[in-house]
Amino acid sequence: MRSSFRSFAATCLVAVTVLGASGAYAQYDDEEIGGYAVVIQNRKFNMGHEFTLQAGTLPLDAFYKGATGTFRYTLHFNDFHAWEIGSVSYSYNIDTDLRRQLIENFGVQPDARGLEQIFGFLETNYIMKPIYGKLSLFNRLLIYNEIYFNGGFAVAGVGEFPNVAFWPGPGYGAGIRFFLFESLSIRFDMRHYILFNGIPYLDLILPADNPLADPNARLENLVYLGAAVSFNFPIFLWLD
Secondary structure, three states: OHHHHHHHHHHHHHHHHHHHHHHHHHOOHHHHOOOOOOOOOOOOOOOOEEEEEEEEEEOOOOOEEEEEEEEEEEEEOOOOEEEEEEEEEEEEEEEOHHHHHHHHHHOOOOOOOOOOOEEEEEEEEEEEEEEEEEEEEOOOEEEEEEEEEEEEEEEEEEEEOOEEEEEEEEEEEEEEEEEEEOOEEEEEEEEEEEEEOOEOOHHHOOOOOOOOEOOOOOEEEEEEEEEEEEEEEHHHOOOO
16 A cells, blocks of 8 residues: 555656656747747936047057047947937147157158157947946846947047148947946047048149148048047936
8 A cells, every 4th residue: 555655746846847848848949939028227327418538549640649538528328328428638749769769860841741740539329338237246146338429520629720631431330438426437448530631623622722632642540549438427317
């Protein structure tokens, strides 16, 4: 009798285990046939009016290196779209040894073609923020972050007053932001600008001394790297 009871109990236990395993597997059968699961979580931090103070560098030119200070104002429409309405940068330029040798040893003029220095630039950009997430630091602290991309237009000022030229052109880049609080974050930007240092044949309709009228015009590449602190005022966010 006891043996029969034990056999019956063992049979029931095996059956329950098998059915439970089948049920658990059935919950994920959709993965085997191409289904997927979606987990949606609202962003913890919402951006509104962003004011950014940024320090950076212009590292690309072989004749000088620029140490920059930048102020940006960005209006965030929602979690994915923003407009960097205005950005102004000033560059403190440091000559490289190559430039000093050309000037001192070969008598090249400081404003010779190819030795021009950008002292500042203005820009405006559309910002797209498709990636948002959080990182775990030693399983003790969550760090919220977002990755964004920008594309827009810039105008660089070149030379020294009063002989100043303006180089316009498109720009693009990407950056990452780490949220400290809703009102405070730090961000890192990398941007590339393609600037026109003149427009060929424009001297046919403009005076020859116009800074944009240059028959020998060419493209100039400008790379910007920067780190910043941003102050956010989400309470004034006016468009969902």
